[in-house]
Amino acid sequence: MKIVYQGVSGSYSESCAKQMFPNIETIPCKTFDECFEIANEDSKIKAIIPESNKTTGNIGVEYLIFKYRLNIYEEYFFPINHNLLGLRGSKLSDIKDVYSHAQALSQSSEFIKKNNLIGNVRADTAGSAKYVANLGDKNKAAIASKLSAKIYNLEIISEKIQDDKDNFTRFLIMGKEIIQPEIDKNKYITSFLFKLRDKPAALYSALSGFAINGVNMTKLQSFPEKNSFSSFFFLCDIEGHLDEKKIKNSLEELAFHCEDMHVLGVYKAHNFREKKN
Numbered sequence: 001m002k003i004v005y006q007g008v009s010g011s012y013s014e015s016c017a018k019q020m021f022p023n024i025e026t027i028p029c030k031t032f033d034e035c036f037e038i039a040n041e042d043s044k045i046k047a048i049i050p051e052s053n054k055t056t057g058n059i060g061v062e063y064l065i066f067k068y069r070l071n072i073y074e075e076y077f078f079p080i081n082h083n084l085l086g087l088r089g090s091k092l093s094d095i096k097d098v099y100s101h102a103q104a105l106s107q108s109s110e111f112i113k114k115n116n117l118i119g120n121v122r123a124d125t126a127g128s129a130k131y132v133a134n135l136g137d138k139n140k141a142a143i144a145s146k147l148s149a150k151i152y153n154l155e156i157i158s159e160k161i162q163d164d165k166d167n168f169t170r171f172l173i174m175g176k177e178i179i180q181p182e183i184d185k186n187k188y189i190t191s192f193l194f195k196l197r198d199k200p201a202a203l204y205s206a207l208s209g210f211a212i213n214g215v216n217m218t219k220l221q222s223f224p225e226k227n228s229f230s231s232f233f234f235l236c237d238i239e240g241h242l243d244e245k246k247i248k249n250s251l252e253e254l255a256f257h258c259e260d261m262h263v264l265g266v267y268k269a270h271n272f273r274e275k276k277n
Contacts, residue, residue, distance in 0.1 A: 003017050009028060010152065014147065032064055041176075054167055075189065082162040085142045087140075087154065098143060104125050104143045189237050206253075213253075215247060219235065
């Protein structure tokens with residue numbers, strides 16, 4: 001199996017993929033759209049997609065999830081530990097400018113302010129590490145992953161510099177082939193998209209089936225249909241397996257109120273969910 005990710009070598013997406021599948025072949029893509037497109041064309045290639053971050057919220061890939069409707073096989077909550085990377089032999093006192101993605105700079109703002117560093121926004125974290133390595137200037141550093149330090153032969157000057165030491169991103173493994181695990185004693189998540197019929201109190205009516213059947217909803221997010229401010233799709237995660245009676249009953253009730261509905265996947269709930277309960 002091969003897996004595509006957005007960014008350059010050393011990104012957090014690749015770091016997560018390597019942790020999940022140590023011997024996997026990873027393929028970098030310039031955009032998320034390219035990741036989805038490649039995975040949609042070849043069933044042997046999967047995509048690893050960051051869906052949301054604990055600190056900054058949704059990543060903004062919902063429109064691609066709706067467009068391609070790839071199957072979700074697995075979720076994984078990956079710790080986002082930012083590190084200050086510089087040239088070999090560099091010390092914190094040498095650093096004046098630091099480069100990274102806007103979110104990484106924002107998530108490390110306390111460290112940057114405390115050490116009187118000048119933050120410079122670049123397209124991504126791993127690309128910033130590559131940029132600093134190519135500059136060859138001991139006054140420059142990047143905020144990026146440990147994998148980036150290894151790939152670009154940089155030194156980790158300071159570890160875990162993010163403001164929130166308990167920062168996680170939820171990643172999804174997605175692909176073209178539809179696979180549904182058999183129900184067992186494990187806890188599961190069922191993800192789906194839906195668009196409601198145009199009628200008063202449509203959302204209230206549509207969601208009542210989940211309350212009646214005692215189904216817990218862990219995510220409900222709306223986003224506008226393309227070129228529209230009045231038509232919305234919803235992305236939803238619920239606890240349970242599609243083969244459970246209460247899940248079937250809830251989705252049947254929902255379908256009655258929908259113009260469009262599509263199950264994205266049934267997959268094991270990551271154990272991170274239990275730790276946070």
